[in-house]
Amino acid sequence: MIELLQSELAEIAAVRIAVSESNFNSWFDKSGIKARFKKACMQQQRLRCCYCRKFKDTTNNNEWDLEHVLCEQWYPQFFATPGNLAVACKQCNIAKNQADVLLPQPRPDPRLEELPIESHRYSIPHPWIDDWDAFLSHVNYQVYRSDSEKGLALIKLCKLNKIAVEEGGLNYDTVAAAVKTEFFELVDNAIDPPPLDAEVLERVARLTDNLQELQVDARLRALGRTLATLARGAAKRTAEQAVIEAGRIACNEGLAEVSASVTNLVQAQPEPIDAYPLAAPPAQGASILPEPSS
Ligand SMILES: [Zn+2]
Numbered sequence: 520m521i522e523l524l525q526s527e528l529a530e531i532a533a534v535r536i537a538v539s540e541s542n543f544n545s546w547f548d549k550s551g552i553k554a555r556f557k558k559a560c561m562q563q564q565r566l567r568c569c570y571c572r573k574f575k576d577t578t579n580n581n582e583w584d585l586e587h588v589l590c591e592q593w594y595p596q597f598f599a600t601p602g603n604l605a606v607a608c609k610q611c612n613i614a615k616n617q618a619d620v621l622l623p624q625p626r627p628d629p630r631l632e633e634l635p636i637e638s639h640r641y642s643i644p645h646p647w648i649d650d651w652d653a654f655l656s657h658v659n660y661q662v663y664r665s666d667s668e669k670g671l672a673l674i675k676l677c678k679l680n681k682i683a684v685e686e687g688g689l690n691y692d693t694v695a696a697a698v699k700t701e702f703f704e705l706v707d708n709a710i711d712p713p714p715l716d717a718e719v720l721e722r723v724a725r726l727t728d729n730l731q732e733l734q735v736d737a738r739l740r741a742l743g744r745t746l747a748t749l750a751r752g753a754a755k756r757t758a759e760q761a762v763i764e765a766g767r768i769a770c771n772e773g774l775a776e777v778s779a780s781v782t783n784l785v786q787a788q789p790e791p792i793d794a795y796p797l798a799a800p801p802a803q804g805a806s807i808l809p810e811p812s813s
Pocket of ligand 1: 568569570571572573607608609610611612
């Protein structure tokens, strides 16, 4: 799982107390924190979607979606919680949409404060808690199979067999039910001309994987350098700057009251703000964050 930097946590805390939940979310979406975090996820996930595992040969933030495992609509409190975030491809993110994957259903407590970290609380394999390979296998990232309820739930939710299903003209629910044991028999009968033998497809998939791993390594080396630069930039920011920025956001969005309260917070320095991880008030003009460790 990716962690946020200390300076980013302080920045988030400062903005959280300054603006409303929806404004906080739109701020986070545009923030450098989210941009850096997405890149860190790309590195950790080796440029593979957290759900379909397809490799994407790019580190461009616009090409990846930041996926909220527990979706924004039902669990806004986990909008910026690292354990709830991973990068996904656009197809999977669109297919999953606002589906609620927390168990048991119906939701017992939509306002729960702690992000659940137990595998059994999720209806699909969780990007950070579960081992994807323990739940699913695939052939050339087009035909996915699973022997588990969780794996089948993911196949269905993210429409992982979409290409095979659409090209074969099959009914999606039929395929979702059949992938467990008889998918190839079903495809053999339904697609003309028949697809290659499953074993040949699997060999091609392995070769493709090997080639992709070489591409991934090259991309990740460059990504590592970008991340180091982004982390240094984030560490230089102070929480005071974050508060000022929060005020600016509030001002831009026409939130006069919030803007005024943020201005008060800034002017109240060097009084400590509860949200800051500080033992004592900082000296006048000093950074109110601990010195960056690097
Ligand atoms: Zn995907």
